[in-house]
Amino acid sequence: MNALKVALYLLVFPGFAFQSIFSTWLEWLDRKLYARMQNRRGPLYTGWSGMMQPVADIIKLLAKEDITPSHADKKAFAFMPVLSLAAVITAGLYIPVWHLSSFNSFEGDIVVVAYLLTIPSFSLFLAGWFSVSPYSLLGGTRVLTQLFAYEVPFFLALLTPAVMSGSWRIARIAAYPWTGGHWWVMPVQIIAFGVALLTLQAKLERVPFDIPEAETEVVGGPLTEYSGKKLALFRLQKDILMYVGSALVACVFLGGFKGGLLLGTLQLVLKTSFVVGLLSVVRAACARIRIDQIVSFSWKWLAPASLVQLLIVLLIKAKGAM
């Protein structure tokens, strides 16, 4: 019975099935919001208001011809999409989805999630590296350069609520505002929330940080040579990464998804949609910046901002301890 339960967790909810469906829905939401902000209609025809469009896109890609460049490392080329997809889905399993704890929660799981969320970037770099084409190579090196820019502020921003709650467990961090009248931690951590949003945007490689796959510069970046099934897997990975990232941010900064299967899931939907909505606004309001600009922006502004936030949190903690 227990095994069946775990299998259900892994494959259905909050595992693979739920993640794929919900993340494609989030992609639709993002596309629709982005389109409305640009005075376009967005997806319209597939499903209600084009809701099935992301799914249709992935299915179409799965059916397309799959080409591997003749000079590419065939095995590594085929392995990279699988690796990155597996990493993000695993990371998604640690997100407590309908109550304050997930089935496999343990002390230190936030570090594991943060680590697992780094793997897609590395596999993108390697994908670019193994496809042996100037655009892929350039895109791949950009992925890595960008990783060094946003990763530290991202970790620092995630560290803040962890320090606040005194735990490395996502479940505890999410529960902290609800225990002992600590609701004020949410407004206090607003700087870290902002930093986390921007770095998440960079992690997702969206405008203004879509430097690695800037269409007008490096065609498709590391994914230039990918097509068919492998590209579909990368697309799905990207959607799930968006879901996991925004759910993680919602978890640690917006107080998690409390209140049982129904209410908890509703909160999950609302809070992740809220985060995705904010990401869409950022995407619509900016131009793409350059790789040197993102590095200086991250280290000059984002990292110090998250350090300041950390200092504030530490001061609050020290005052509380006295």
Add this chain to the structure above:
Amino acid sequence: MAETIHLPIGPQHPFLKEPAKFDFDIQGEEIVGARMNIGYNHRGLEKLCEERNYYQCLYILERICGICSHSHTTAFCQATEKLLGLEIPKRGLYLRTLVCELERLHSHLLWLGVAAHEVGFDSLFMLVWRDRELVMDALEAISGNRVNYAFNTIGGVRRDLSEEQRTKLLEMLKPLIERTGFYANIGTNEPSFLARIRGVGKLPKQRAIDMCTVGPFARASGVDRDARRDVPHAAYPYLDFKVITNEECDIYGRVLVRVLEILESCKMVKQMLETLPEGEFVAPKVMRRVPAGAAVSYYEAPRGEDIHYVRGNGTEKPERVKVRAPTMANLEAACESVVGSFVADIPIAIASIDPCFSCTDRTSVVLNDRRRGRRVTTWGELRTYGIDWYRRNRGIHF
């Protein structure tokens, strides 16, 4: 020192709307060398003109470019009128210039959108292109067409503007001016957009003069050159306008120049509509046979100076028509201005001249020079290669 990588861009690349080939030498993200090659879009229109009479030529030349179609016909009409010694009625000149300025408006708005798209600012791109429709509607209201207006004819224009159309146009202009001001504000103030265009694609003034650059590209480098003022043509001598120049010498300067030109054009259109002279709109009698002789006409197209050379030989057909489109003059300089900046700046730096390769492309000759790494594949070689490739890779025997 990083290894130098050869980055080919084109003939097909997402940032190129038309085929052209650029070769960049890059070290990491920095560009150390740039070369270019055009000639993928040659259509032989100049030769075709020699087979047609002057009126038919108008329709051919209109199709040189989809954006500045009116520019080419205006330049050609002016050259032909010079050969014929025609006096154009003032109303005809005004109407011709009206379409010219509306075309400049739509071309510059289009460019602003493209520039925003090149740096990933898709919101501005979408919104600008939405409101560009206002200009397109105005053009449609005047000429009945949105792209190739077929408005010019030798000796004037083909249609008159009724009083209703005039008032309607004046009304259409109001929201346009308002919204253009808004985009001008975004294009010159949005921080992430500015971060991408400031100090990028530098072209110093002296270099701009040496490389014979024209149009907004030259004016943004501080070269005070505008055919509308320097070579009086059409109704420009009767109009009151400023030539916009800027000393920034970079893409930011080019955005500023174009944006201010948009606002200036709005004013000119309003001015023309308000002071439209009465009378005929086309010269009453135009000879079909054009006397022998040669004429050069200048016209300030949205992208810069457009030059047409027409030689008549006393028959109904021109002996030679030669077009020097503005992109031809600017392309080399744009290619040079990229060197020293980053790979990310390539699209916006090339796009900053508003390139139009279909205007530019003529027959180009490539030498089979193996020492310089240039190799021309003949048709026979290509055929053998194709057959061989399919045999090796797909097991298909032809």
